[in-house]
Amino acid sequence: MSSCNRQDREIRPSRERSHLRVIRYLVQWSVVLTVISGGMGLHRFLESLEAAREPLFEKPLSVEGFMPIGALMALKLWIAEGIFDPVHPAALVIFICALVLSLLLKKGFCGWICPVGTVSELTYKAGRRVFGRNFSLPRYVDYPLRSVKYVLMAFFLYIIVLKMSPQSIRAFLFTPYWMVADLKLLVFFTEMSAVTLAVLAVLFISSLLVRNFWCRYLCPYGALLGLLSLMSPVKVTRYPPRCIHCHRCTKNCPAMLPVEDRERLYSPECTGCLTCISRCPAEGALDLALPGRRWISPLVHILLVITIFWGGITVAKATGHWKSGVGLEDYKKIVPHLRELEHP
Numbered sequence: 001m002s003s004c005n006r007q008d009r010e011i012r013p014s015r016e017r018s019h020l021r022v023i024r025y026l027v028q029w030s031v032v033l034t035v036i037s038g039g040m041g042l043h044r045f046l047e048s049l050e051a052a053r054e055p056l057f058e059k060p061l062s063v064e065g066f067m068p069i070g071a072l073m074a075l076k077l078w079i080a081e082g083i084f085d086p087v088h089p090a091a092l093v094i095f096i097c098a099l100v101l102s103l104l105l106k107k108g109f110c111g112w113i114c115p116v117g118t119v120s121e122l123t124y125k126a127g128r129r130v131f132g133r134n135f136s137l138p139r140y141v142d143y144p145l146r147s148v149k150y151v152l153m154a155f156f157l158y159i160i161v162l163k164m165s166p167q168s169i170r171a172f173l174f175t176p177y178w179m180v181a182d183l184k185l186l187v188f189f190t191e192m193s194a195v196t197l198a199v200l201a202v203l204f205i206s207s208l209l210v211r212n213f214w215c216r217y218l219c220p221y222g223a224l225l226g227l228l229s230l231m232s233p234v235k236v237t238r239y240p241p242r243c244i245h246c247h248r249c250t251k252n253c254p255a256m257l258p259v260e261d262r263e264r265l266y267s268p269e270c271t272g273c274l275t276c277i278s279r280c281p282a283e284g285a286l287d288l289a290l291p292g293r294r295w296i297s298p299l300v301h302i303l304l305v306i307t308i309f310w311g312g313i314t315v316a317k318a319t320g321h322w323k324s325g326v327g328l329e330d331y332k333k334i335v336p337h338l339r340e341l342e343h344p
């Protein structure tokens with residue numbers, strides 16, 4: 001970290017810091033590959049059980065990051081009764097890491113880890129190639145649509161945090177349904193109904209046309225992380241005397257934020273992805289900073305994101321808070337009824 005003494009330095013254009021984008025792609029795509037391999041492993045695990053064979057490997061847990069609603073329930077139970085969900089502890093660990101990242105380092109989970117965000121970015125970039133541009137919705141559509149994710153978030157918070165008692169959460173977390181929630185999620189995608197397929201097709205087309213359509217308008221998880229990220233002491237900060245007003249930061253921001261018009265960016269939409277910083281050609285004009293323009297090297301930021309997320313998982317593994325307590329015998333009993341199981 002360095003303090004504010006940038007005015008002493010000569011203003012000179014520097015090359016883009018493209019290495020920041022390369023590191024980001026590597027982090028993002030290693031998560032995507034982990035999740036794909038986890039999904040394939042889970043599929044093989046289910047196949048073995050359905051064929052009444054002993055699975056030859058442990059159930060992969062990386063896909064548990066896709067169960068944030070159950071993880072929110074588990075978090076409430078942990079806080080209220082000190083019970084750390086033994087059924088899907090990995091889901092809770094990933095959720096806690098995402099919350100901590102948001103509190104400290106903007107929406108680091110969305111910008112660096114979430115595979116849906118990565119695929120969403122790939123989709124709008126593909127759309128830009130196909131159509132020559134991405135499209136922006138007019139303000140009178142964009143603003144109300146952006147509130148949808150907050151409405152969904154408020155709904156889940158109301159139901160889980162305010163309405164559900166710890167007893168009813170405990171009852172839910174020990175149902176057969178929650179025990180195989182990851183397998184149900186897998187089946188939801190591998191045996192899609194026509195409605196699911198149609199919804200995904202609409203989302204895909206919307207994501208081709210509009211940058212980050214899902215994240216910007218619909219994701220309640222991102223909405224929660226975005227609101228928490230307002231408390232993050234780290235913000236994208238512009239140093240006006242060094243800015244040459246080239247518009248590159250604003251033009252390239254995946255969240256379409258007006259970076260060039262702000263000195264310090266307070267926005268629940270900023271994911272801390274560093275794209276704006278990596279694109280800025282003026283040395284010392286745009287960086288991350290703590291209050292009082294105490295600058296933070298982007299590489300330190302990246303290292304912290306990685307350390308907090310994978311460090312949290314490593315600690316969870318070392319302390320026995322990662323592996324599910326559901327045994328093979330439980331799966332053998334529940335899996336034959338997997339498709340009939342309804343949400344309790």
Ligand code: SF4
Nearest residue numbers: 253270271273274276
């Ligand atoms: S302002 Fe910068 S760090 Fe924030 S989302 Fe936009 S490009 Fe990423």
Ligand code: SF4
Nearest residue numbers: 243244246247249280
């Ligand atoms: S802060 Fe934005 S507008 Fe200013 S020089 Fe950097 S990229 Fe260009």
